[in-house]
Amino acid sequence: MSQDLFQAPDYYQLDDLLSEEHLLVRDAAREWVKRAVSPIIEQAAQEAKFPTSIISGLAEIGAFGPYIPEEYGGAGLDQISYGLIMQEIERGDSGVRSTASVQSSLVMYPIWKYGNEAQKQKYLPKLASGEFLGCFGLTEPNHGSNPGGMETKIKDMGDHYLLNGAKMWISNAPFADIAVVWAKNEEGRIKGLIVERGMEGFTTPETHNKWSLRASATGELIFDNVKIPKENILPNKDGLGAPLGCLDSARYGIAWGAIGAAMDCYDTALRYSKERIQFDKPIAGTQLQQKKLAEMITEITKAQLLTWRLGVLKNEGRATSAQISMAKRNNVDMALTIARDARQVLGAMGITGEYSIMRHMMNLESVVTYEGTHDIHLLITGFDITGIQAFK
């Protein structure tokens, strides 16, 4: 990839809405992405390899558990700082942000919120430092948008549980040290449990040949009579609301992250359009390209405002799941549209790894699907405003 010349757009001077701490955290993450992610990410994506070299850096910028209290190794930051870190990481690559999101919101969050003190002490500091990487097993071969139908089961054997079933499309699965897994007990109640690599009967085959999120490893979780010690059950919440609570936190981070990907595509297209001469003038001087660029910055600015407000509500404990759905859906769709338009601005150069746009575009095809698809989030908004469920 050519040199990272990224300059973040701030058309409405939204930095004025951020505190000194927000700016410090954001700028540290921005600088780290330029230094540690940009130089290696294109090759990692081309080779479909998760770049393990970035794990310690992710921990250092507070990307593993940004809002987890410091007593458990987290960064103890607020929700806006968390969002800004995700924005900067996804400016680099959605796959890297996925690793940070899974670790923070889908592994550390449930242990922090639903776990007991011993579980928090045992796992959270190691996850925060990057010594342990985790994954989150909710989706199954037959249950994606409808996780409540899950077939993975635990059976009470007296001194332990026996876990059977399979999870699919699991980020970080191939190398995760622990998995937070959702399974039904004999009464059909969904429980969260911590499965550790090395437990007999637990395997994590990798999913190959993805065209999207190539720098993030994806795999299956297979459970064949895995003995789960009783102390590995998350005791403090069960039912579908438990995994959905984790998804709220991750979806919130994705809403911010998508802005990062969009900013990178816009900034690249703007710079390229001013330098690329056709018909004796920069293509930036044509009305058609200006339309694309003007619409990009308008949509980015709207998404920044929506997401900042959501962050304020989240800090106050007032953000609803439906509000988070709206931001995730809007911002990922916005980023995908901008990536597609930006790629066109670059003409043939847009399909190469010289520029980040095509990688963002392909990555966003996963982001628009995982953590609730574009359509499912629309149904969540529809349900929220009408009170009528349209899922079935």
Ligand SMILES: Cc1cc2nc3c(=O)[nH]c(=O)nc-3n(C[C@H](O)[C@H](O)[C@H](O)COP(=O)(O)OP(=O)(O)OC[C@H]3O[C@@H](n4cnc5c(N)ncnc54)[C@H](O)[C@@H]3O)c2cc1C
């Ligand atoms: C790269 C990647 C990483 C992932 N990482 C994880 C992870 O770490 N952990 C995890 O648990 N999962 C993960 N997922 C899974 C992801 O969350 C699911 O793919 C997603 O929830 C959609 O499920 P599905 O693919 O089975 O699609 P389906 O549920 O089969 O949906 C297919 C289509 O039907 C539509 N649809 C479904 N129901 C309705 C309805 N009622 N009305 C109208 N339309 C409907 C959907 O919107 C979609 O367009 C990942 C997926 C990808 C691609």
